[in-house]
Amino acid sequence: MKKVRISNTPITTEAELSTLAGIGGGALSSFTGIVRDDGGVTAIELEHYPSMTEACLSRVIEAATARWSLLGAVVTHRVGIVPVGDPVVVVGAASLHRAEALEATAFLIDRLKTDAPFWKREHYADGTAKWVEAKLSDDTRSERWA
Amino acid sequence: MKLVYFASVREAIGLSSEDRDIPYGARTVGDFVVWLRGQSQGHAVALDDLSRLRFALDQNMVTADALLVDGEELAIFPPVTGG
Known part of the structure; x- marks a missing residue:
């Protein structure tokens, strides 16, 4: 079971993982990224490259399933305005035992951060907004899977 | 060729996409981008530093030395910041 979803409405961890939870493995691991109140941020706005995003995320999932023995993997990403x-x-990743699911989860989020065409803009209480700069530490984390 | 722009590049240029013929002599993505700088003040600002830009040719990430041949859509954007 492999699933990629781009959503312009609110998402919940539980709903996104429900299929994986019932897949019959002994392990389900996941990562949820949450908008942080970083120095007055009220919301972030996510832009993406629609014709590229799904294919790109599917390739990240394919790479994970080629590397680890997984029963399934999901990636769901919000676009639009997302409040703090x-x-x-x-x-998320499901497997028979924990090691595969845990490592695959880290791989999925690390690679998503450097490979998938999304851009974040922070919105502040005073009405201003600023594009988020890419972090070198994200490249380092992604490269450790090479 | 169709050019598509995202995030800060889109804002600086003031367009989300445009059609441009590949200029004579431009063989690579980098050649095209350098030529585009001359098209407006916004292009000049947005495309000033190749090292701070990323490119996708027909929805596949490429580097500035990728050849333009047979490409239909070139996307130009800053480093990605999803997740």
Whole structure:
């Protein structure tokens, strides 16, 4: 079971993982990214490259399933305006035992951060907004899977 | 060729997409981008530093030295910041 979903409405970890939870493995691991109140941020706005995004995320899932023995994997990403406290991304992996699911989950989010065509803009209480700069530490984390 | 722009590049240029013929002599993505700088003040600002830009040719990430041949859509954007 492999699933990629781009949502312009609110998402929940539980709903995104429900299929994986019932797949029959002994292990389900996930990561949820949540919008942080970083120095007055009220919301983030996510832009993406629609004709590229799904294919790109599917390739990340394919790479994970080629590397680990998984029963399934999901990636769901929000686009549009996401307020502080709301999930922006959910990735999950199911396997027979924990090691595969745990490692695949880290791989999925690390690769998503450097490979998938999304851009974040922070919105502040005073009405201003600023594009988020890419972090070198994200490249380093992604490269450790090479 | 169809050019598509995202995030800060889109804002600086003031367009989300445009059609441009590949200029004579431009063989690579980088050649095309350098030529585009001359098209407006916004293009000049947005495309000033190749090292701070990323490119996708027909929805596949490529580097500035990728050849333009047979490409239909070139996307130009800043480093991605999803997740």
